Amino acid sequence: MSRSNRIVRVIKGRRPKVVVIGGGTGLPVILKSLHLQNADITAIVTVADDGGSSGIIRDYINVVPPGDIRNVLVSLSDMSPAYLDIFQYRFESQDSFFAGHAIGNLIIAALTEMDHNIFDAVQKLSQMMQVDGHVFPVANDPLTLNAEFLDGTVVAGETEISGQRKQIKRVWVTDTNDQAKEPEAVPQVIAAIQDADVIVLGPGSLFTSILPNLMVRNLSEALLQCSAEVIYICNIMTQKGETEHFSDADHVAVINQHLGAKRVNTVLVNSEPVPANYLDYQKYDEYLLPVGHDFAGLRSQCDRVISNDFLSLHDRGVFHDGDKVAREILNRAFQSH
Template identity: 50%
Template sequence: MIGGGTGIPVILKALRKEAVDLTAIVTVADDGGSSGELRGALDIAPPGDLRNVLVAMSDMPKLYEQIFQYRFKATDGPLSGHPIGNLVIAGVSEMRGSTYNALQILSTLFHVQGKILPSSETALTLHAVFKDKTEVVGESHIADYPGTIDHVYVTNTKNSDTPCASRAVVDEIMAADTIVMGPGSLFTSILPNVVIPEIRDALINTTAQIVYVCNIMTQRGETESFSDADHVKVLHNHVGTEFIDTVLVNVEKVPDDYMDNNKFDEYLVQVKHDFIGLQNCHVRVISSDFLRLVDGGAFHNGQAVAEEIMRISERRS
């Protein structure tokens, strides 16, 4: 799986129960909150998305998960807002010289089912170029600009070198039978991985079936008014070719006035369906009820998505 944010851990947690050789490739362009502070202070890849994936792919007891995910209170001075897991990943990264090395150790410690790889071994800075030619630098600032994103790209945060994929990432993509992207923020969780040149080239050249799990809701500052076909077109435009084979689309309606706009203020309305547009993207469309409603939010049903991914993989084999 390729992505970041809170979307892919839901699917990874379900896929971990299946008889598959699972690899997660996770974005390292987050510069906000605890991850942003730690990457700036220690010159490491941001740990937040990696932390959530580590928990999703681990068989750690519930108490361990609660400890790992515990976030210090706003009144806790220098520790304010930091999850314990972020501090653990940061500490082991410093101790072992890289976040890649830290993840290998922590994966063994927490009995991770599969592999977790940062998309790059250095922190990356995300740049968004809007239709009006304005460029916004930094993942945490992009949603605040009132415009439509044209494209994004990444640079190394600490130097001017071309961003490189983390060791083993390209090999995993090339050896995979099925590659799953999403769900997750299109411009800030998925594309920061895809636009790394080595990863982009690997996605073009791999023989794997590439599956995109389309988002259920549009996102403020990123995909306002987007249809499912618009999501696919953006991905194809960034790679430079039609590389996605199959798209999973949720067709179950989110009830009117269901979303808690105070709790989930970044999500706007349900993604519109454009099946003719998807057909023109030359992708296979699997539409079903992938919806899970929880605490005023609309999420993917991880088990339903995982079952569909397994069917896709079995048909290919």
């Protein structure tokens, strides 16, 4: 659907301002649907990823990991699908030098080197890719995710944390290059939060995609102080080494605990059962079981629970239906005004 053919809904003569905070593979699904439903989107993306192509590039070039940023740029781009396919192309395993790398990751890394910071690089690439909206890395410097487990042990690094298969007590972020430096969100991130109609958390890995953003101190302060409604899109499946045995209420409780206040206003919960034996656990090896429901617990953690069939099944995977989720987000934006 072209931009000119979208249904335009406005708040006080303008498009609804939606800030989405997160990372991982679930985020672009929601962003693409919000994009097609004409929201004015700002995506705030984690820079604490240390796995896959992003992690390898980060180790060799010392730049912010580009993978999540790449996927978000594509989800908001009005560029020709043929060009986007090139940007997303990942070299095959037999290409030993480039094996596993996406072309977009290499372009982001190159622009970051040229501009000497990830924020300016992403803004330049956003113009080149005809991005409708804003894509903001949460910080200009690479961040390291740290976790303390219930047994008192401490581990650094997203991959190491989830690999422990232990219950996480809390997480925090540190500057990868300077442990003494306080991680800080760029001013544009703070301004977007202050100006938002609604702020969306997720979907995505709770401890490794959502909380790394919220643990940047000036971002969490802005989130606590702003007047926008905060919506959390609860995950459909639990994840190994992160949310094993978690209910939907447990997810929300962890967010509120890390923020130090009950800041989540609305939670979107999928009510449609996941068919038995549908999910390909080899392909989606991070998933475990459907998230259990605890509606009494949810009501104690937030103001509003919206339960609906948000399930989308394809490619033997379990996903959110982006269009249904986007409509609920925009409904909340209009109702809050």
